Amino acid sequence: MNIRKSAPTVLIAAVIVMVVIVSVVSNYISHRMVTAFEEAQFSMMGQIVQSKLQDAEKKAISAAELVAAMPAVKKAFAAGKRDELLATTLAAYKIQHDKYGLSQAQFHTAPATSFLRVHNPEKFGDDQISYRKIVAEVNESNAIRKGVEITTSGIGIFGTLPMTDEAGKPTGSFEMGLEFGPVLDELKKSNGFEVALFIDEKMLQETATALKGDVFNSQNRTGRFVKFHSTHPELSRALVLDGDIEVRDDSSYIREAGGVPYGVLLQPVYNYTKKQIGVIAVVRSFAATRSADGQSIVWQTMLGLISIIMLSGMVLVVIRGMVLRPVEALTERVTALANGVQSEPMPDEALCDELKALSEQCEALAARKASGKAGDAT
């Protein structure tokens, strides 16, 4: 066995293994901490989006209740006087539209026939039972309902309530709705998220017949969905790809665009009947956490490597410098003595105390041998 090679090899290997284990565990822990923080961010993003959509539903229903409670409205609707109903509600609708972003107000008669679109009075009388389930259910159950639905003009967030005449007899329903776009724009302003809404192209084409063609183009198409609205179209195009969009549950990932890492949360969007109609993508820059994670890995790797170098150096210096090299020198001296070659004794500072004692005994043996030879000679 060659101690000169095997001893440092064993010790250095042990050092490397230990430092690598410590570095990997340490990297894993810090990476887990960053990932946990990012997961919390995704969770918060999802909660904020859901809360905003619920607020929009509440906003729609509260505005609808305010209008529906007006006696003049009840009376005109019960009497079937469309012009009078329009004259009574138009001013209120315009204020709601201009100041609070409500874009639709519509009266229906049972089961779901449009009586008056306050936002588009020229169009009425169409049966919406096939795609306005929320209206059909309100007229059937005489209870307030709210939710998301695809309409002829796109997709909206609706609050729908039953209407009664002064005697309390059901006369139909009234609803107010918000467009998705302004809600998402508001989300961006208040929280700094970029948001995109993707809707199932087939469903949208079937129902939203009044929708302009610019939505259905190749640039907006992602898988079987089309981008209906986006607060940053260029960014969402780079971050949400065909393979990502097919989600049935909340899904998140991190992707880089323009040199910046972004956290992308995809949430399925359901209509009132709980059928998935699309996906909402919420995007936020994760540059700070990703950078911290990357820097932590670099720092820990660097410290690990430097530790290996330093500890290996100590092993080499102690084993070779303090033990093996002096032993080699001592061996040379003893060999010389055994061969009867006279040479200079070893300098004291070259040896440790233990080897110094051995060296002194060797020198004494050599001296005795030399004096014995001298005695024989005389």
Added chain:
Amino acid sequence: MTGSRSRAACGAVLAKLGTALVLFGALAFPATAAEPAKSREVAAAKAAPEAAVSAPTGKGLPVVVRAAVYFHNIESFDDNKGVFEATTDLRLTWHDLRLRYPAREALHGYKEYRVSAAEEMMAKIWSPRLRIVNKASDPTFTERRLRIYPDGKVETITRSTMSYKTPIDVTRFPFDLQPMLVEFVVNEDTIEVVDLDFVSEDVEFSRVARNVEVSGWTPGLVNLKRDLLKGWNGDRYARMKVTVDMQRQAGSTIAPIFIPLFASLLIPFLSVWMNKAIAGEFEVEAFELANVVIGGLFAVIALGFTISSAYPAIVAGDNTVTRLIGLNYVALAFGAVVAVVFYRYRMLANAFGPYVQEQIFRFISWSFPLTFVLCGLGFVAMSAA
């Protein structure tokens, strides 16, 4: 008599010249978003009744002004001075119901006024008074277009070429992303009167023209951000920050900055590589190798000067370059310590014996360069992380 006539003529000429200058000023720099709106207000007060230039309250207050910026061209971007010059289209949109008119009057769906006609019209209507907060110089070119829609929607696009100051953060140099900032604030009117806003349509408008090329940089996405500027007594003013993400082309910095920095790191290594230890004795004298270290010190000082004069922004803070310069000095200091401790005074040999010194010297002959090169690469990797 002649003198007084010539003085009078002179006065008349000066008066005309003054008037001409005022008119030129009003036409050439007509109340752009970047300019204080004083001249425009004066013109408006003369040209239109008071009511016409007061804030449009038809849709209630605050008047919401939507803003968007298109970067038509980026003439230059000097990250050392934190200045860039760009030709931008600033689009502002708001509603003034007093300007509604029958749709049949609009041939293309709107009434359009260009350049001088736009200025003439702008003087008669209300428009938001915006101030470019970070402008570095007055615009060298300004042109405006105005569109008024039948429903009272007003849209102005101001094309101007101007220099802007922008904050530079080189912590992650050379893998940094610098925001090229255009920041404007509503002048005089508080947030209760005029607010700045944007919708997705404005985000879509706000981008860098596809053919724009900036040497050493890659223009990225344009970001819009609303903000508030605090005034006196709780006043707040609407502010908007428009930034273009400019990604530095890291490859272009390798030759002028990183190769010299890593090359100079080799100098102190020579103080170890050029010597040889045999049982505690060294072949080369201490002063010869100390000279190498001193030479290296001058080289690093010179390199530091060169970098600080060519890239003053980089040496101002903590980043890869300053860390590498620091690493060079530390390596030189270590080289000097080796020369003194090992070669001149043989301190380790005296303390622990010649064999320990010999082994330590053997160890530092490979660990010294390896550790410092590793640190250098680590600093670069850290900025890329």
